[in-house]
Amino acid sequence: MIFNIEVNNKVLKAKRGDSILETLNQNGISVPTLCRMQSFPSSGACRLCVVEVEGKEDLVPACSHNVEEWMKIHTHSPRVINARRTIVELLLSSHPDDCLYCIRNKNCELQELADELGIRERKLPIVKKQVKKDPSSVSITREPDKCILCGRCIKVCRDWIGISTLDYIGKAMNTIVGPTFDNKLNISNCITCGQCIMVCPTGALHEKDDVNKVLLALQDPDKYVVVQISPTVSVSLAEEFNIRFGKELDELLVATLRRMGFNKVFKTAFAADIMLIQMAEELIDRMEKNERLPILSSNCPAFVKYIEQTYPDLIPNLSVIKSPQQIMGSLVKHHFAKDQKVKAEKIFSVSLMPCTAAKFEASREEFTHKGNSDIDVTLTTRELARMIRLYGLNIQQLAPEVSDTPFVIRTSASKIIGTSGGLAEALYRTLYYKLTGKQLINFKIAALRGNKKIKEYNSKIGNHKIGIAAVNGLSNAVELLDKIIEGKSAYQFIEVMACPGSCVNGGGQPIGSGQEAIKARIKTLYDIDEKESVKASYKNMAVTELFDKYIDKEKESFFQQFITSYQKRDVML
Numbered sequence: 001m002i003f004n005i006e007v008n009n010k011v012l013k014a015k016r017g018d019s020i021l022e023t024l025n026q027n028g029i030s031v032p033t034l035c036r037m038q039s040f041p042s043s044g045a046c047r048l049c050v051v052e053v054e055g056k057e058d059l060v061p062a063c064s065h066n067v068e069e070w071m072k073i074h075t076h077s078p079r080v081i082n083a084r085r086t087i088v089e090l091l092l093s094s095h096p097d098d099c100l101y102c103i104r105n106k107n108c109e110l111q112e113l114a115d116e117l118g119i120r121e122r123k124l125p126i127v128k129k130q131v132k133k134d135p136s137s138v139s140i141t142r143e144p145d146k147c148i149l150c151g152r153c154i155k156v157c158r159d160w161i162g163i164s165t166l167d168y169i170g171k172a173m174n175t176i177v178g179p180t181f182d183n184k185l186n187i188s189n190c191i192t193c194g195q196c197i198m199v200c201p202t203g204a205l206h207e208k209d210d211v212n213k214v215l216l217a218l219q220d221p222d223k224y225v226v227v228q229i230s231p232t233v234s235v236s237l238a239e240e241f242n243i244r245f246g247k248e249l250d251e252l253l254v255a256t257l258r259r260m261g262f263n264k265v266f267k268t269a270f271a272a273d274i275m276l277i278q279m280a281e282e283l284i285d286r287m288e289k290n291e292r293l294p295i296l297s298s299n300c301p302a303f304v305k306y307i308e309q310t311y312p313d314l315i316p317n318l319s320v321i322k323s324p325q326q327i328m329g330s331l332v333k334h335h336f337a338k339d340q341k342v343k344a345e346k347i348f349s350v351s352l353m354p355c356t357a358a359k360f361e362a363s364r365e366e367f368t369h370k371g372n373s374d375i376d377v378t379l380t381t382r383e384l385a386r387m388i389r390l391y392g393l394n395i396q397q398l399a400p401e402v403s404d405t406p407f408v409i410r411t412s413a414s415k416i417i418g419t420s421g422g423l424a425e426a427l428y429r430t431l432y433y434k435l436t437g438k439q440l441i442n443f444k445i446a447a448l449r450g451n452k453k454i455k456e457y458n459s460k461i462g463n464h465k466i467g468i469a470a471v472n473g474l475s476n477a478v479e480l481l482d483k484i485i486e487g488k489s490a491y492q493f494i495e496v497m498a499c500p501g502s503c504v505n506g507g508g509q510p511i512g513s514g515q516e517a518i519k520a521r522i523k524t525l526y527d528i529d530e531k532e533s534v535k536a537s538y539k540n541m542a543v544t545e546l547f548d549k550y551i552d553k554e555k556e557s558f559f560q561q562f563i564t565s566y567q568k569r570d571v572m573l
C-alpha cells in the first residue's frame, strides 16, 4: 500500500513495509549508516542513521523503523546532526590517531563520516583500547583498536561464509570483535576468504601487506622477478584508478608491470587451461573407476581449507589438481627455470590474485621445496593498485603489451572460471571433447550462470551421466556436502567457491566498489568468452606443445607437478 509521508517539510510517497531508510534512499535522500549492510536485517548497532520523527520523544534509527502514514520526518535537523556528531566523536575518542599510516587512509567510512559531519577537533578525552594487533594469519591482519564494533564482519563470516570465526568478546567498554577465546586468527577456523575485510568500514581488518617484499625483490640485482596475473585481477583493477567498471586492463597491466621492473610477466590463465584439462581427465578416470565421486573443485583455497578442517572425510573427494596459481608457480620454478637456465633459487615468483586465501595457499608446505616456495609472494588486487601508485605509473597512458612466452596463450574458458559456475562450465567443454572426441556445438551453459545459490546442470555424454552443481558462497555448500557423506549425492562434479560471486568478488578485490562493479566484471568475462573463438582449454595450442615435449622423457615427473595432496587440520573452535 502506497501512502504519503512528510520528509523535511516535503510530501513523499512511501510503501507500507519499507523502512524509513529505504524510503529516504528511494527518494534520493541519504543519511549516514555504519552497521547496515544490504541484504542483512538491521542490527541497530551504530545509530548513525537516526532521524527525528515528530511526536516521538527519542530519535529513531531509520534502518530499523518502518514508515507509517503521515509520519513527519526530519533527516538533518540540528538535533539529528548533533546526535550523529556525538556518535562519531565517541567512536573517534577510542580510535587511534594514525589515519596517515592506516591501510584504509582515504577509503575509510569512519574518516569519511567525520569529514561529512564537519568534525574538525577532538572534543572528548582519548580512551585508548588496550588491544594488540593480530598479525598471526598469513592472509589477514586484525587491528582491534580500529574496530568500531559495527558487527558487519560477524554477520558476513556467519551468514555468507558459514564459518562464524568472529564474534563479540568481552563486555561493555572492553568489548572487542575477534575469534573465540580471543585467540589468534591463525589457530582459529578462519578460512582466510577475506570477505570480512570487504565489509569492514575501517582498517580493523585488512590483507597482510606484502608490497614491501616485492619492492625489495625488484631492487635486488640477484633476483629474477617473475609475475603472473590472475584472469580476474585484470577486470577489477580499473576501479582503483577511476576507469570504467569492468574494463579489461590485461595488456596495459603487462606494460605497467614491465615498467616496474618485473623480468617476466605471465598469465595465470595459461595454467588455468592446464588445470581444466587435468581435472577433466581426473573426472573421467574417477567415473570409470566409480570412486571418490563427486569430485569437489580445489581451485578455491578457502574451500580446500574448509574441507580439511570441517569435512576431513571428504578430503579424498577433492580434486588433486593444483590451483592455477600453484600450477604456474610450479611451471615457473621448475620448467621455466630449467628451460631458461635460471637457478630456481634466483627466481622470485609473484602472483597477483583477487583473493586473500591465495596468500595462505602459497604458504602451504606442499608447495615449498627445501625452503624454496613455488610462489614467494601473493599480492591482492588492492596491493597491486598501491604498488602502481607508488611507482607513479599512469596505466592508461601506456601502450598495451603482450605477456611473455612460453605461457602466453589462453582460451576464453580460462577467463570465465572467475565467475560462479564458470569453472564447471569451462570444465564441461573439455570433458565433452575428451569423452566424445567432438567439439560442443553450444559452449554456453545458461543453467550454470547467474546468481543462484546452487546451480545445476544434468546431461549425458556417451554412456556417462554427468551431474554438475555449482555452489555460490560457502554457506550454501553444507547440505550438498552432508549428502555426499550420507552417500546420497547425485553429482559427479561440484564446484564450490567460498566467496559469493566467486573470484570476481574475492576478498582481495577493490573495497567499496558495489554490486554494479561486480556485475561489470562478470559481464566483461562472459563478453570475452562470447567474442573469442577458442573457448575450450583442450584447444590451447601452447599447452598442447608443452605437454608434447614431455610425452616420452620425464613424462611422469612433469605431470606430477600439477598434482597435490591435502591434510586434516585441527583448529580452535
Ligand code: SF4
Binding pocket: 140, 156, 157, 161, 163, 164, 165, 166, 189, 190, 191, 192, 193, 194, 195, 196, 197
Ligand atoms: S576471512 Fe573469511 S572465514 Fe576468516 S574471519 Fe573473515 S569472513 Fe570469516
Ligand code: SF4
Binding pocket: 146, 147, 148, 149, 150, 151, 152, 153, 154, 177, 196, 199, 200, 201, 202, 204, 205
Ligand atoms: S572488525 Fe571491522 S567490520 Fe568487524 S566489527 Fe570491527 S569495525 Fe566492524
Ligand code: FES
Binding pocket: 032, 033, 034, 035, 036, 042, 043, 044, 045, 046, 047, 048, 049, 050, 061, 062, 063, 064
Ligand atoms: S545504520 Fe542504522 S543503526 Fe547502524
